[in-house]
Amino acid sequence: MQNMANRRVVLTSAIAVTFLLTIYNNRGLVEVFANDTRRYTSLRKHVSTREYMHEDQKNSCLYKWAVDGLSLDVYEAEVDQTVYQPLLSNLISNELPRPLNRNPKYILNPDKYLLPILEGGPNNQIFCMRETIFIAIKLNRTVVIPRFYKHFTDTQADGFAFIYPGHRINIESVCNLVSCISLNEFHRTCEGQIDAVMTFRTIIENKGIMAHSGMIMKPSAGEFGVKVIYHPFPGSRKNKVYSKEIRKTFHSEDRCLIYQRPLFNLLIESRNNIGKVSKKKALAAISEQGGNYKTTDVELMEDITRHTQASPYIAKLAAEFLQHLVGNRPIVTVHWRYNQGDYFRRCRFVLKKPESLPGMTKLCSKVMNYTPEDAVGTVLQKLSTDLHNSAGRRVKNLKSIRDVYIAAPPSEKLFVDKMAKILWKRKGWTVHTSEELEDYFTKVYDCDVTKKHSYDLISSLEMEICARGTVFFRSEVSTWSNNVRVSRLLCAREGTFPDMDSPIL
Ligand SMILES: Nc1nc2c(ncn2[C@@H]2O[C@H](COP(=O)(O)OP(=O)(O)O)[C@@H](O)[C@H]2O)c(=O)[nH]1
Numbered sequence: 001m002q003n004m005a006n007r008r009v010v011l012t013s014a015i016a017v018t019f020l021l022t023i024y025n026n027r028g029l030v031e032v033f034a035n036d037t038r039r040y041t042s043l044r045k046h047v048s049t050r051e052y053m054h055e056d057q058k059n060s061c062l063y064k065w066a067v068d069g070l071s072l073d074v075y076e077a078e079v080d081q082t083v084y085q086p087l088l089s090n091l092i093s094n095e096l097p098r099p100l101n102r103n104p105k106y107i108l109n110p111d112k113y114l115l116p117i118l119e120g121g122p123n124n125q126i127f128c129m130r131e132t133i134f135i136a137i138k139l140n141r142t143v144v145i146p147r148f149y150k151h152f153t154d155t156q157a158d159g160f161a162f163i164y165p166g167h168r169i170n171i172e173s174v175c176n177l178v179s180c181i182s183l184n185e186f187h188r189t190c191e192g193q194i195d196a197v198m199t200f201r202t203i204i205e206n207k208g209i210m211a212h213s214g215m216i217m218k219p220s221a222g223e224f225g226v227k228v229i230y231h232p233f234p235g236s237r238k239n240k241v242y243s244k245e246i247r248k249t250f251h252s253e254d255r256c257l258i259y260q261r262p263l264f265n266l267l268i269e270s271r272n273n274i275g276k277v278s279k280k281k282a283l284a285a286i287s288e289q290g291g292n293y294k295t296t297d298v299e300l301m302e303d304i305t306r307h308t309q310a311s312p313y314i315a316k317l318a319a320e321f322l323q324h325l326v327g328n329r330p331i332v333t334v335h336w337r338y339n340q341g342d343y344f345r346r347c348r349f350v351l352k353k354p355e356s357l358p359g360m361t362k363l364c365s366k367v368m369n370y371t372p373e374d375a376v377g378t379v380l381q382k383l384s385t386d387l388h389n390s391a392g393r394r395v396k397n398l399k400s401i402r403d404v405y406i407a408a409p410p411s412e413k414l415f416v417d418k419m420a421k422i423l424w425k426r427k428g429w430t431v432h433t434s435e436e437l438e439d440y441f442t443k444v445y446d447c448d449v450t451k452k453h454s455y456d457l458i459s460s461l462e463m464e465i466c467a468r469g470t471v472f473f474r475s476e477v478s479t480w481s482n483n484v485r486v487s488r489l490l491c492a493r494e495g496t497f498p499d500m501d502s503p504i505l
């Protein structure tokens with residue numbers, strides 16, 4: 001009897017607690033749509049179930065950013081480029097390295113490795129990864145997850161600074177596709193030494209390679225002091241590898257290889273819309289091809305591109321931010337990349353030598369005289385043509401556009417503000433910018449990581465926002481814009497019309 005009574009008390013209390021928790025949680029949900037300050041607080045409360053806790057992630061971050069098997073200590077370690085200090089040099093073993101995923105789609109040789117030394121801005125670094133993965137599959141070599149680093153305009157970089165790979169791309173997805181190992185496993189299995197360098201360059205950037213890998217190069221006789229797998233003969237202009245020639249060009253029995261400057265060297269087999277075969281740069285090939293004429297190269301590159309998208313937490317935050325901003329209403333997204341400090345610097349250089357790059361010269365002359373009125377004009381005119389040519393659900397979507405998100409480097413605030421004023425005056429449309437995003441981001445995702453890398457993360461978040469726009473206006477010749485564009489083409493997202501995307505200029 002006593003037992004029965006106890007059980008009833010326990011049961012009643014459990015029901016009461018569940019009931020109270022439900023009310024509490026629902027209250028949280030309602031508050032999400034209340035006023036701004038409370039909205040953020042309750043949102044934090046609502047998503048407070050940590051999905052996962054990594055040993056590096058012991059702070060207030062709500063979403064998982066850390067990747068199992070990738071140590072923050074290794075990937076964000078400061079490297080003094082003048083005084084070389086090996087990473088974890090005492091960890092030496094004869095065992096095969098531990099893969100980050102035991103069962104990827106492409107299981108590659110677990111005893112041959114390829115570490116790319118990434119180059120250029122954040123999006124170039126992503127293209128470097130894609131090229132490396134393609135080549136590693138052809139060479140049957142395990143991919144080593146490299147270090148990523150910040151952009152030179154990054155105010156938080158203080159010179160040269162590395163950033164954890166999990167902030168830039170979905171590493172788990174990469175390792176679902178191909179065999180991968182971490183940098184420290186590479187270091188351990190190679191006993192801190194690189195066997196050889198694969199490259200098209202006629203110089204070997206020893207210091208850069210050592211800073212990125214934390215390893216030394218095995219000395220070898222010859223011109224470079226290290227074994228080079230491929231480099232063009234002096235005077236030769238060949239600096240591209242065709243997919244069919246990868247093995248011939250880069251075959252090696254060496255275990256621990258570096259791929260120096262893995263950027264835009266790859267040509268893949270492409271077919272145009274009447275089936276004619278040609279060699280194309282990978283990016284051009286995947287953004288152009290019609291379904292009927294996809295080559296196996298294009299299919300592979302598309303698969304790689306789908307597996308090298310934004311980190312899941314960045315995608316999630318971007319989607320939630322948009323939901324908070326416009327709910328399920330359509331939003332036009334714009335990337336304005338023609339900034340004074342960075343882009344114009346390039347343009348001034350191009351305009352000094354107009355004969356060398358005619359395409360760029362034309363674009364640069366246009367950029368230098370383009371006003372916010374012109375940019376708004378382009379957007380409105382294009383949308384009105386789209387509306388005219390559309391039918392069904394698209395018409396409804398295009399007609400209900402009232403919001404525009406403009407992504408731009410921080411230095412372009414004035415230009416964007418002017419566009420906002422014009423759009424409001426002419427159409428009554430609201431322009432949203434990184435100001436709102438930063439506010440949301442720092443309140444909802446208030447943690448050490450945000451503070452340390454916010455400049456970098458805001459740019460990645462803005463890319464994901466643009467990827468989710470109903471229509472996207474891009475800046476030509478920007479890998480940032482290009483990456484958003486291919487993401488829209490290859491990763492179908494509800495309510496987006498990538499076939500309507502166009503340049504902003
Ligand atoms: N927040 C933000 N930063 C941007 C934007 N466009 C460019 N940037 C900055 O400029 C850098 C340039 O990007 P990068 O990946 O090199 O692409 P690209 O130079 O445009 O080909 C980014 O890493 C950002 O730091 C933008 O729309 N928003």
Ligand SMILES: [Mg+2]
Pocket residue numbers: 120121122124
């Ligand atoms: Mg760049």
